[in-house]
Amino acid sequence: MPGLIDGHCHLSFGQPAMPGVSVARGTTSAEFTTLRAARNAQTILRSGVTSVSIPGGSWFIDVALREAINAGMLEGPRIYTAGRFIITYGSISDSEPSWVGTPEHLYGVLANNVTDMVTEVRRQTKHGVDFIKMADSTWGDTQTISKEELTAVVDEAHRRNARISIHSRGSDSTSAAAEAGMDWIMHADLATERDLATERDLEAVAEAGSRIMPTVTFLKHAAEYGRDFGRTEPEVDQIKINLEGAVSVLETARKLGVKVMCGTDTGNSPVMPYGLLHANEAEIMVKYGGYSPMEAIVACTKDNAFCVGLEHDLGMIEAGKLADIIVLDKDPLADVSVLQAGRHLSWVIKDGKIVDLDPKGEEHVLELTQAGD
Ligand SMILES: [Zn+2]
Numbered sequence: 001m002p003g004l005i006d007g008h009c010h011l012s013f014g015q016p017a018m019p020g021v022s023v024a025r026g027t028t029s030a031e032f033t034t035l036r037a038a039r040n041a042q043t044i045l046r047s048g049v050t051s052v053s054i055p056g057g058s059w060f061i062d063v064a065l066r067e068a069i070n071a072g073m074l075e076g077p078r079i080y081t082a083g084r085f086i087i088t089y090g091s092i093s094d095s096e097p098s099w100v101g102t103p104e105h106l107y108g109v110l111a112n113n114v115t116d117m118v119t120e121v122r123r124q125t126k127h128g129v130d131f132i133k134m135a136d137s138t139w140g141d142t143q144t145i146s147k148e149e150l151t152a153v154v155d156e157a158h159r160r161n162a163r164i165s166i167h168s169r170g171s172d173s174t175s176a177a178a179e180a181g182m183d184w185i186m187h188a189d190l191a192t193e194r195d196l197a198t199e200r201d202l203e204a205v206a207e208a209g210s211r212i213m214p215t216v217t218f219l220k221h222a223a224e225y226g227r228d229f230g231r232t233e234p235e236v237d238q239i240k241i242n243l244e245g246a247v248s249v250l251e252t253a254r255k256l257g258v259k260v261m262c263g264t265d266t267g268n269s270p271v272m273p274y275g276l277l278h279a280n281e282a283e284i285m286v287k288y289g290g291y292s293p294m295e296a297i298v299a300c301t302k303d304n305a306f307c308v309g310l311e312h313d314l315g316m317i318e319a320g321k322l323a324d325i326i327v328l329d330k331d332p333l334a335d336v337s338v339l340q341a342g343r344h345l346s347w348v349i350k351d352g353k354i355v356d357l358d359p360k361g362e363e364h365v366l367e368l369t370q371a372g373d
Contacts, residue, residue, distance in 0.1 A: 163309065
Protein backbone atom coordinates (compact mmCIF):
# COMPACT_ATOMS: atom_id res chain seq x y z
CA MET A 1 0.00 0.00 0.00
CA PRO A 2 1.11 3.64 -0.28
CA GLY A 3 3.34 4.96 2.52
CA LEU A 4 1.49 6.54 5.42
CA ILE A 5 1.22 10.30 5.66
CA ASP A 6 0.86 11.93 9.08
CA GLY A 7 -0.84 15.25 8.40
CA HIS A 8 -0.09 16.72 11.81
CA CYS A 9 3.30 16.07 13.30
CA HIS A 10 5.75 18.40 15.06
CA LEU A 11 9.47 17.68 14.95
CA SER A 12 10.94 20.63 16.83
CA PHE A 13 8.81 21.15 19.96
CA GLY A 14 11.28 19.23 22.14
CA GLN A 15 8.61 16.71 23.22
CA PRO A 16 8.57 14.06 24.57
CA ALA A 17 11.53 14.62 26.86
CA MET A 18 14.62 12.58 26.02
CA PRO A 19 16.47 10.79 28.80
CA GLY A 20 19.40 12.87 30.02
CA VAL A 21 18.34 16.03 28.19
CA SER A 22 17.42 19.06 30.24
CA VAL A 23 14.11 20.68 29.37
CA ALA A 24 14.53 23.63 31.72
CA ARG A 25 13.54 27.03 30.36
CA GLY A 26 16.43 28.86 28.80
CA THR A 27 18.36 25.72 27.86
CA THR A 28 16.72 25.31 24.44
CA SER A 29 18.97 26.06 21.49
CA ALA A 30 18.25 26.03 17.78
CA GLU A 31 21.34 23.85 17.25
CA PHE A 32 20.35 21.09 19.65
CA THR A 33 16.70 21.23 18.64
CA THR A 34 17.69 20.74 15.00
CA LEU A 35 19.72 17.62 15.75
CA ARG A 36 16.93 16.20 17.86
CA ALA A 37 14.39 16.95 15.12
CA ALA A 38 16.60 15.10 12.60
CA ARG A 39 16.58 12.09 14.89
CA ASN A 40 12.79 12.29 15.20
CA ALA A 41 12.47 12.35 11.41
CA GLN A 42 14.40 9.07 11.11
CA THR A 43 12.23 7.38 13.74
CA ILE A 44 9.10 8.46 11.88
CA LEU A 45 10.25 7.11 8.51
CA ARG A 46 11.14 3.72 10.01
CA SER A 47 7.58 3.40 11.32
CA GLY A 48 6.20 3.44 7.78
CA VAL A 49 5.39 7.14 7.56
CA THR A 50 6.92 8.37 4.32
CA SER A 51 5.53 11.95 4.49
CA VAL A 52 4.64 14.40 7.21
CA SER A 53 2.91 17.75 7.23
CA ILE A 54 4.35 19.94 9.99
CA PRO A 55 1.97 22.63 11.17
CA GLY A 56 4.49 24.67 13.10
CA GLY A 57 7.78 24.54 14.94
CA SER A 58 10.56 26.70 16.34
CA TRP A 59 12.82 28.90 14.21
CA PHE A 60 13.04 27.50 10.64
CA ILE A 61 14.26 24.10 11.80
CA ASP A 62 11.69 22.12 9.82
CA VAL A 63 12.50 23.99 6.62
CA ALA A 64 16.20 23.17 7.13
CA LEU A 65 15.37 19.54 7.78
CA ARG A 66 13.25 19.33 4.63
CA GLU A 67 16.19 20.71 2.63
CA ALA A 68 18.66 18.29 4.23
CA ILE A 69 16.43 15.26 3.56
CA ASN A 70 15.76 16.37 -0.01
CA ALA A 71 19.50 16.81 -0.54
CA GLY A 72 20.14 13.25 0.66
CA MET A 73 22.10 14.32 3.75
CA LEU A 74 19.93 12.18 6.01
CA GLU A 75 17.01 9.79 5.77
CA GLY A 76 13.60 11.03 6.69
CA PRO A 77 10.06 11.38 5.46
CA ARG A 78 9.01 13.93 2.86
CA ILE A 79 8.45 17.14 4.75
CA TYR A 80 5.88 19.82 4.00
CA THR A 81 6.13 22.46 6.65
CA ALA A 82 4.81 25.65 8.17
CA GLY A 83 6.89 27.99 10.34
CA ARG A 84 5.87 29.44 13.69
CA PHE A 85 2.12 29.80 14.26
CA ILE A 86 0.75 33.27 13.63
CA ILE A 87 -1.08 34.10 16.88
CA THR A 88 -2.70 36.94 18.82
CA TYR A 89 -2.86 37.54 22.58
CA GLY A 90 -4.81 34.61 24.03
CA SER A 91 -4.08 32.16 21.21
CA ILE A 92 -2.39 28.80 21.81
CA SER A 93 1.37 29.30 22.36
CA ASP A 94 0.92 32.81 23.81
CA SER A 95 2.33 31.38 27.02
CA GLU A 96 4.54 34.24 28.20
CA PRO A 97 3.47 37.51 29.83
CA SER A 98 3.00 40.37 27.37
CA TRP A 99 6.21 42.08 28.52
CA VAL A 100 8.17 38.98 27.44
CA GLY A 101 6.33 38.41 24.16
CA THR A 102 7.20 35.42 21.96
CA PRO A 103 10.91 34.53 21.94
CA GLU A 104 12.23 32.60 18.91
CA HIS A 105 12.16 29.21 20.63
CA LEU A 106 8.38 29.44 21.02
CA TYR A 107 6.40 27.92 18.21
CA GLY A 108 4.02 30.86 18.07
CA VAL A 109 4.78 34.40 16.94
CA LEU A 110 2.59 37.27 18.10
CA ALA A 111 0.93 39.40 15.45
CA ASN A 112 -1.91 41.46 16.90
CA ASN A 113 -3.01 43.27 13.77
CA VAL A 114 -3.34 42.63 10.05
CA THR A 115 -0.12 44.48 9.16
CA ASP A 116 2.00 42.38 11.50
CA MET A 117 0.29 39.18 10.32
CA VAL A 118 0.87 39.91 6.65
CA THR A 119 4.49 40.88 7.36
CA GLU A 120 4.99 37.55 9.12
CA VAL A 121 3.53 35.67 6.14
CA ARG A 122 6.02 37.48 3.89
CA ARG A 123 8.92 36.75 6.27
CA GLN A 124 8.07 33.05 6.52
CA THR A 125 7.53 32.51 2.80
CA LYS A 126 10.85 34.28 2.16
CA HIS A 127 12.45 31.61 4.39
CA GLY A 128 10.86 28.74 2.48
CA VAL A 129 7.82 27.51 4.39
CA ASP A 130 5.33 25.49 2.35
CA PHE A 131 2.32 26.71 4.24
CA ILE A 132 1.22 29.17 6.87
CA LYS A 133 -0.17 28.06 10.22
CA MET A 134 -2.44 30.31 12.22
CA ALA A 135 -3.68 29.43 15.69
CA ASP A 136 -6.79 30.40 17.61
CA SER A 137 -7.34 29.65 21.32
CA THR A 138 -6.03 26.41 22.86
CA TRP A 139 -9.39 24.75 23.62
CA GLY A 140 -11.74 26.83 21.50
CA ASP A 141 -13.49 28.67 24.34
CA THR A 142 -12.81 32.08 22.78
CA GLN A 143 -12.24 33.22 19.22
CA THR A 144 -8.89 35.05 19.20
CA ILE A 145 -8.57 35.93 15.50
CA SER A 146 -11.19 37.95 13.63
CA LYS A 147 -12.67 37.02 10.27
CA GLU A 148 -11.06 40.13 8.68
CA GLU A 149 -7.63 39.06 9.95
CA LEU A 150 -8.13 35.50 8.73
CA THR A 151 -9.15 36.72 5.28
CA ALA A 152 -6.14 39.03 4.99
CA VAL A 153 -3.69 36.30 5.94
CA VAL A 154 -5.31 33.68 3.68
CA ASP A 155 -5.13 36.10 0.74
CA GLU A 156 -1.48 36.95 1.37
CA ALA A 157 -0.48 33.30 1.78
CA HIS A 158 -2.22 32.29 -1.43
CA ARG A 159 -0.74 35.27 -3.30
CA ARG A 160 2.67 33.88 -2.31
CA ASN A 161 1.78 30.34 -3.39
CA ALA A 162 1.67 29.05 0.17
CA ARG A 163 -1.23 27.05 1.53
CA ILE A 164 -2.70 27.89 4.90
CA SER A 165 -4.14 26.04 7.84
CA ILE A 166 -5.35 26.95 11.32
CA HIS A 167 -5.59 25.47 14.79
CA SER A 168 -9.27 26.11 15.45
CA ARG A 169 -11.43 24.26 17.93
CA GLY A 170 -14.21 26.76 18.61
CA SER A 171 -17.29 26.80 16.45
CA ASP A 172 -17.16 30.50 15.56
CA SER A 173 -13.51 30.38 14.58
CA THR A 174 -14.12 27.25 12.49
CA SER A 175 -16.88 28.75 10.34
CA ALA A 176 -14.94 32.04 10.07
CA ALA A 177 -11.83 30.15 8.95
CA ALA A 178 -13.80 28.21 6.33
CA GLU A 179 -15.42 31.37 5.00
CA ALA A 180 -12.02 33.10 4.86
CA GLY A 181 -10.78 30.37 2.50
CA MET A 182 -8.57 28.32 4.81
CA ASP A 183 -7.24 25.25 2.93
CA TRP A 184 -7.76 22.99 5.92
CA ILE A 185 -8.81 23.37 9.51
CA MET A 186 -7.17 21.46 12.31
CA HIS A 187 -9.30 20.11 15.17
CA ALA A 188 -12.70 21.82 14.63
CA ASP A 189 -13.83 19.63 17.51
CA LEU A 190 -16.37 21.98 19.01
CA ALA A 191 -17.98 22.60 15.63
CA THR A 192 -21.05 20.62 16.59
CA GLU A 193 -21.15 21.59 20.25
CA ARG A 194 -23.54 24.55 20.42
CA ASP A 195 -27.27 23.87 20.16
CA LEU A 196 -28.03 26.35 17.42
CA ALA A 197 -24.73 25.99 15.68
CA THR A 198 -24.96 22.21 15.29
CA GLU A 199 -23.75 21.30 11.84
CA ARG A 200 -23.79 24.96 10.72
CA ASP A 201 -20.04 25.23 11.09
CA LEU A 202 -19.30 22.05 9.26
CA GLU A 203 -21.81 23.10 6.61
CA ALA A 204 -19.72 26.26 6.21
CA VAL A 205 -16.64 24.04 5.83
CA ALA A 206 -18.44 21.88 3.24
CA GLU A 207 -19.71 24.91 1.33
CA ALA A 208 -16.27 26.51 1.22
CA GLY A 209 -14.73 23.25 -0.04
CA SER A 210 -12.30 23.33 2.88
CA ARG A 211 -11.09 20.19 4.64
CA ILE A 212 -10.73 19.27 8.28
CA MET A 213 -8.16 17.34 10.25
CA PRO A 214 -9.78 16.39 13.56
CA THR A 215 -6.54 15.05 15.14
CA VAL A 216 -8.39 12.84 17.58
CA THR A 217 -5.34 10.71 18.41
CA PHE A 218 -3.88 13.42 20.62
CA LEU A 219 -7.15 14.02 22.49
CA LYS A 220 -7.64 10.31 23.08
CA HIS A 221 -4.11 9.84 24.40
CA ALA A 222 -4.20 13.00 26.50
CA ALA A 223 -7.55 11.92 28.00
CA GLU A 224 -6.14 8.48 28.81
CA TYR A 225 -2.61 9.33 29.93
CA GLY A 226 -2.58 13.12 30.50
CA ARG A 227 -2.95 12.83 34.26
CA ASP A 228 0.19 10.66 34.47
CA PHE A 229 2.12 13.39 32.65
CA GLY A 230 1.16 16.32 34.82
CA ARG A 231 -2.12 17.52 33.29
CA THR A 232 -4.52 18.90 35.91
CA GLU A 233 -8.02 17.53 36.54
CA PRO A 234 -9.83 20.51 34.90
CA GLU A 235 -7.52 20.23 31.89
CA VAL A 236 -8.31 16.53 31.45
CA ASP A 237 -12.04 17.32 31.80
CA GLN A 238 -11.70 19.94 29.05
CA ILE A 239 -9.85 17.46 26.85
CA LYS A 240 -12.71 14.98 27.29
CA ILE A 241 -15.21 17.60 26.11
CA ASN A 242 -13.09 18.24 23.01
CA LEU A 243 -12.76 14.49 22.46
CA GLU A 244 -16.53 14.01 22.45
CA GLY A 245 -16.80 16.92 20.04
CA ALA A 246 -14.18 15.41 17.75
CA VAL A 247 -16.02 12.10 17.55
CA SER A 248 -19.28 13.82 16.62
CA VAL A 249 -17.38 15.95 14.07
CA LEU A 250 -16.06 12.78 12.42
CA GLU A 251 -19.60 11.44 11.99
CA THR A 252 -21.05 14.75 10.81
CA ALA A 253 -18.21 15.39 8.38
CA ARG A 254 -18.76 11.98 6.82
CA LYS A 255 -22.47 12.74 6.45
CA LEU A 256 -21.80 16.15 4.85
CA GLY A 257 -19.07 14.85 2.56
CA VAL A 258 -16.36 17.03 4.11
CA LYS A 259 -12.92 15.62 3.34
CA VAL A 260 -11.29 14.42 6.54
CA MET A 261 -7.50 14.22 6.67
CA CYS A 262 -5.52 12.26 9.24
CA GLY A 263 -3.16 13.83 11.72
CA THR A 264 -1.99 12.80 15.16
CA ASP A 265 -0.17 15.81 16.72
CA THR A 266 2.80 13.53 17.41
CA GLY A 267 5.58 15.46 19.13
CA ASN A 268 3.28 18.06 20.67
CA SER A 269 3.49 16.81 24.27
CA PRO A 270 4.91 14.11 26.56
CA VAL A 271 2.08 11.71 25.64
CA MET A 272 2.85 11.79 21.90
CA PRO A 273 6.12 9.93 21.16
CA TYR A 274 7.51 9.52 17.63
CA GLY A 275 7.06 6.36 15.61
CA LEU A 276 4.22 4.85 17.62
CA LEU A 277 0.94 6.65 16.98
CA HIS A 278 0.99 7.91 13.39
CA ALA A 279 -1.62 5.40 12.19
CA ASN A 280 -3.87 5.51 15.24
CA GLU A 281 -6.17 8.06 13.62
CA ALA A 282 -7.25 5.41 11.09
CA GLU A 283 -8.44 3.08 13.84
CA ILE A 284 -10.28 5.97 15.52
CA MET A 285 -12.08 6.81 12.26
CA VAL A 286 -13.24 3.21 11.95
CA LYS A 287 -14.10 2.66 15.62
CA TYR A 288 -15.77 5.97 16.41
CA GLY A 289 -16.53 7.72 13.12
CA GLY A 290 -18.25 4.97 11.14
CA TYR A 291 -15.65 4.90 8.36
CA SER A 292 -14.69 1.67 6.61
CA PRO A 293 -11.05 0.51 6.92
CA MET A 294 -10.52 1.40 3.24
CA GLU A 295 -11.93 4.92 3.76
CA ALA A 296 -9.61 5.38 6.75
CA ILE A 297 -6.60 4.12 4.78
CA VAL A 298 -7.42 6.47 1.90
CA ALA A 299 -7.67 9.33 4.41
CA CYS A 300 -4.15 8.49 5.71
CA THR A 301 -2.65 8.21 2.23
CA LYS A 302 -4.36 9.53 -0.92
CA ASP A 303 -6.44 12.23 0.77
CA ASN A 304 -3.59 13.26 3.07
CA ALA A 305 -1.39 13.92 0.03
CA PHE A 306 -3.19 17.28 -0.10
CA CYS A 307 -1.62 18.46 3.17
CA VAL A 308 1.85 17.73 1.81
CA GLY A 309 1.11 19.55 -1.45
CA LEU A 310 1.37 16.40 -3.58
CA GLU A 311 -2.25 15.43 -4.21
CA HIS A 312 -1.52 14.56 -7.85
CA ASP A 313 1.63 12.49 -7.25
CA LEU A 314 1.44 10.77 -3.89
CA GLY A 315 -0.73 8.36 -1.93
CA MET A 316 -1.39 5.89 -4.74
CA ILE A 317 0.53 3.05 -6.36
CA GLU A 318 0.52 3.79 -10.04
CA ALA A 319 3.03 4.11 -12.88
CA GLY A 320 4.42 7.63 -13.02
CA LYS A 321 3.61 8.48 -9.38
CA LEU A 322 6.08 8.85 -6.51
CA ALA A 323 7.20 5.43 -5.23
CA ASP A 324 6.46 5.65 -1.51
CA ILE A 325 5.31 2.18 -0.56
CA ILE A 326 5.00 0.08 2.59
CA VAL A 327 4.68 -3.69 2.69
CA LEU A 328 2.94 -5.29 5.66
CA ASP A 329 2.77 -8.88 6.85
CA LYS A 330 -0.90 -8.50 7.83
CA ASP A 331 -3.97 -7.16 6.04
CA PRO A 332 -4.95 -3.67 7.23
CA LEU A 333 -8.39 -4.04 5.60
CA ALA A 334 -9.13 -6.86 8.03
CA ASP A 335 -7.76 -4.93 11.01
CA VAL A 336 -6.67 -1.36 10.46
CA SER A 337 -4.68 -1.31 13.74
CA VAL A 338 -1.93 -3.43 12.10
CA LEU A 339 -0.69 -0.14 10.59
CA GLN A 340 0.36 1.13 14.01
CA ALA A 341 3.89 1.57 15.35
CA GLY A 342 5.52 -0.22 12.43
CA ARG A 343 4.79 -3.55 14.13
CA HIS A 344 3.81 -5.33 10.92
CA LEU A 345 6.16 -3.65 8.48
CA SER A 346 8.20 -5.82 6.14
CA TRP A 347 9.44 -3.02 3.92
CA VAL A 348 9.42 0.74 3.76
CA ILE A 349 10.25 2.22 0.38
CA LYS A 350 10.61 5.95 -0.03
CA ASP A 351 11.08 7.44 -3.46
CA GLY A 352 11.92 3.98 -4.83
CA LYS A 353 14.65 3.36 -2.23
CA ILE A 354 14.43 0.70 0.49
CA VAL A 355 14.75 2.11 4.00
CA ASP A 356 16.92 0.22 6.52
CA LEU A 357 14.41 -0.51 9.29
CA ASP A 358 16.92 -1.63 11.86
CA PRO A 359 20.20 0.20 11.43
CA LYS A 360 23.10 -1.14 13.50
CA GLY A 361 23.88 0.71 16.69
CA GLU A 362 20.47 2.32 16.81
CA GLU A 363 18.98 2.58 20.27
CA HIS A 364 15.31 3.18 20.59
CA VAL A 365 15.35 5.98 23.12
CA LEU A 366 12.04 7.57 22.24
CA GLU A 367 9.63 5.41 24.15
CA LEU A 368 6.56 6.42 26.03
CA THR A 369 8.25 7.22 29.33
CA GLN A 370 7.46 9.63 32.11
CA ALA A 371 8.51 13.20 31.33
CA GLY A 372 11.91 13.83 32.82
CA ASP A 373 12.84 10.14 33.17
ZN1 LIG B 1 -0.19 20.49 16.62
